Amino acid sequence: MAASEAGSWSTYSSSTSPGRPADPLDAVVTRASPFDSGSDLAAFRRLEAAEHRSRFLSRASLLLDASLDYEVTLRAFADLVVPELATLVIVDVLEEDGSAHRVCAKHACTEEIADLFMRLPVGAEDLPITERALRGGPPELVADLAASPGGDSSAALALLAAGSCLTVPLRARGRTLGAIALLTDRSRPSYTAEDMALAGELAERAALAIDNARLYRAAQRAIEVRDDVLGAVSHDLRNPLGAISMCATVLGAAPITPPARVRELADVIGEAVEGMYRLIGDLVDAASLEAGRLSLERRPEDLMTLVARAMEMLRGAARDGEVEMVIELPERLPPVLADAQRVLQVLWNLLGNAVKFTPAGGRVTTRAAVDGGFVRVAVTDTGVGIPAEDLPRIFHRFWTRPRKGSAPSTGLGLAIARALVEAHGGRVWVESAVGRGSTFHFTLPVAAPEW
Numbered sequence: 001m002a003a004s005e006a007g008s009w010s011t012y013s014s015s016t017s018p019g020r021p022a023d024p025l026d027a028v029v030t031r032a033s034p035f036d037s038g039s040d041l042a043a044f045r046r047l048e049a050a051e052h053r054s055r056f057l058s059r060a061s062l063l064l065d066a067s068l069d070y071e072v073t074l075r076a077f078a079d080l081v082v083p084e085l086a087t088l089v090i091v092d093v094l095e096e097d098g099s100a101h102r103v104c105a106k107h108a109c110t111e112e113i114a115d116l117f118m119r120l121p122v123g124a125e126d127l128p129i130t131e132r133a134l135r136g137g138p139p140e141l142v143a144d145l146a147a148s149p150g151g152d153s154s155a156a157l158a159l160l161a162a163g164s165c166l167t168v169p170l171r172a173r174g175r176t177l178g179a180i181a182l183l184t185d186r187s188r189p190s191y192t193a194e195d196m197a198l199a200g201e202l203a204e205r206a207a208l209a210i211d212n213a214r215l216y217r218a219a220q221r222a223i224e225v226r227d228d229v230l231g232a233v234s235h236d237l238r239n240p241l242g243a244i245s246m247c248a249t250v251l252g253a254a255p256i257t258p259p260a261r262v263r264e265l266a267d268v269i270g271e272a273v274e275g276m277y278r279l280i281g282d283l284v285d286a287a288s289l290e291a292g293r294l295s296l297e298r299r300p301e302d303l304m305t306l307v308a309r310a311m312e313m314l315r316g317a318a319r320d321g322e323v324e325m326v327i328e329l330p331e332r333l334p335p336v337l338a339d340a341q342r343v344l345q346v347l348w349n350l351l352g353n354a355v356k357f358t359p360a361g362g363r364v365t366t367r368a369a370v371d372g373g374f375v376r377v378a379v380t381d382t383g384v385g386i387p388a389e390d391l392p393r394i395f396h397r398f399w400t401r402p403r404k405g406s407a408p409s410t411g412l413g414l415a416i417a418r419a420l421v422e423a424h425g426g427r428v429w430v431e432s433a434v435g436r437g438s439t440f441h442f443t444l445p446v447a448a449p450e451w
């Protein structure tokens, strides 16, 4: 299929492409050669092929720039490549979490074969192998697929009457974003190094399209997050400010009787101010985490005391929500090497969420046990639970699940808790089932390992 194999490029051009609108420029390729024979003819054919190639590439570029939804773009890209450059094309994409998925498999004639390839495992060490390309490997050319073992894909390859195969990684800004596999059937010539070069150029353009679409999506998401956070922060500030303003009005209309009422108003103001400090603290912590500037003052601490203090801080919320708070710690626990204020913050976040997401009549239990050189703390609630699809994102910064009728929240609590625990050398994880409640676990290092 190289340009030098005269006409092989035009064999698969628009004339064999049912339904594709005629490209006036194709006339350049199909017109009669003004040369009779010999080296002039060969040079003419090379020129034709180069011309065709560059038109093909510019068509691909236009198409790849057309949408910011890269899956739509890659499917249109597959329509362009098949049958011009391949009998079958497969496009696999790596998600940001490292998982790979098949965006499309397109066959020149039958959907049945495309469906077969679509269902094959992505990233398996099977033919056509995108696995190595997905892991950042170089482009590969298999001249004769019939001579190679097919594994799971052998039935699909047989149905395709597979000839040769090209696999090219999709790379942009030094990162692998996916891979493309181009396959021919045996009626077509084998791929050559020139086809590989063309596929490489196409892959570069396709990778750029994916990268741009992802950057665009990330920018959109950042704008949404900014708006959500601004909404949550202004909400969280408006409530305590409203409370302070109300107290100021009452205090301004002196004299106030009985004197205990003054104490009550002062408490309301105190709580409102504490809430605002906490919110500002979360925002400052989030910024410090981002900049890697989180500092800890670690010394041996009694975990029992810290749990009791955190529970005390949340007693009012638990009483209002009619949630019972229980503590089940062994009689003796070794001291942990920790920054007391930061551990309190972790406990306060976990217990606060547990109380918030547990309906009236429920229970929140805090347990602890020694586990190797660590103390493992578990906060279990009998609350609403967390859907399985949310679990991987639950510790992400600014991630929250909006709840009907409840105040917006910043989604910073768990992200900060995780960063604080990890800064102590521990880890944090969650087990949950919708309707059955959640358990958040975290570990802290024992201060005296010989304990």
Ligand code: ADP
Residues within 6 Å of the ligand: 349, 353, 354, 357, 381, 383, 384, 385, 386, 394, 399, 400, 401, 409, 410, 411, 412, 413, 414, 415, 438
């Ligand atoms: P925020 O500080 O806004 O509450 P978090 O990071 O603490 O944010 O929590 C993020 C989200 O995780 C919550 O909005 C909620 O959807 C979910 N979540 C956290 N803890 C629990 C829990 N114990 N039960 C159910 N959902 C929870």
